[in-house]
Amino acid sequence: MASHLVVTSRLTATSSFFFFFFLCLVARHHLEAAEYTVGDADGWDTGINYLLWSNKYNFTVGDVLVFKYVQVQHNVYQVTEETYRSCDSSTGVTRTYDSGDDRVTLGEATSYWFICTINGHCQAGMRLAVSVAKSSSDGGGATSAAPSPPEQDNGAAGGRMGWWWKAWMLCLSLCLLTWLNCF
Numbered sequence: 001m002a003s004h005l006v007v008t009s010r011l012t013a014t015s016s017f018f019f020f021f022f023l024c025l026v027a028r029h030h031l032e033a034a035e036y037t038v039g040d041a042d043g044w045d046t047g048i049n050y051l052l053w054s055n056k057y058n059f060t061v062g063d064v065l066v067f068k069y070v071q072v073q074h075n076v077y078q079v080t081e082e083t084y085r086s087c088d089s090s091t092g093v094t095r096t097y098d099s100g101d102d103r104v105t106l107g108e109a110t111s112y113w114f115i116c117t118i119n120g121h122c123q124a125g126m127r128l129a130v131s132v133a134k135s136s137s138d139g140g141g142a143t144s145a146a147p148s149p150p151e152q153d154n155g156a157a158g159g160r161m162g163w164w165w166k167a168w169m170l171c172l173s174l175c176l177l178t179w180l181n182c183f
């Protein structure tokens, strides 16, 4: 009798742990994804030091840059580092934006370069470089250390049932993650 209770509570604890562990990952992912208006209140314009602006923030995967400017007066070209340095947009252009309210999702842990190609604006400093760090996984400690304790749970009596619970909870969590567009 007593041992059944113990096994049941261990199973419940294990499955709860897994459920909340994945819920945690989801929450972290969504809390960490931030939206940045380039240049803050100044927006995307001439006469602003975007190196200073980009140094104020740490960008992580999933963050969004919003370029706000008067349409036609400026534009946003996503370019290679070389083109960012030369301001010569005849080559090295990955994407172009011109809506005046352009949202760019920083989808990868890499560097991104943007310039404005209207007459001399890039040379005058209208260019932005950001380097993007990995999101939840590079937090190290918290996420990588957490999963080890429950492995010991898989002991004598409740072993098989525990496995089914873990699998089920994992499946549920994956569905949840997919539903919340985490992939």
Ligand SMILES: *[C@@H]1O[C@H](CO)[C@@H](O)[C@H](O)[C@H]1NC(C)=O
Pocket (backbone or CB within 6 Å): 056, 057, 058
């Ligand atoms: C950015 O990250 C660095 C190094 O981890 C840290 O020292 C700094 O405080 C962070 N800056 C912001 C604005 O979060």
Ligand SMILES: [Cu+2]
Pocket (backbone or CB within 6 Å): 045, 046, 073, 074, 075, 116, 117, 118, 121, 122, 126
């Ligand atoms: Cu411009």
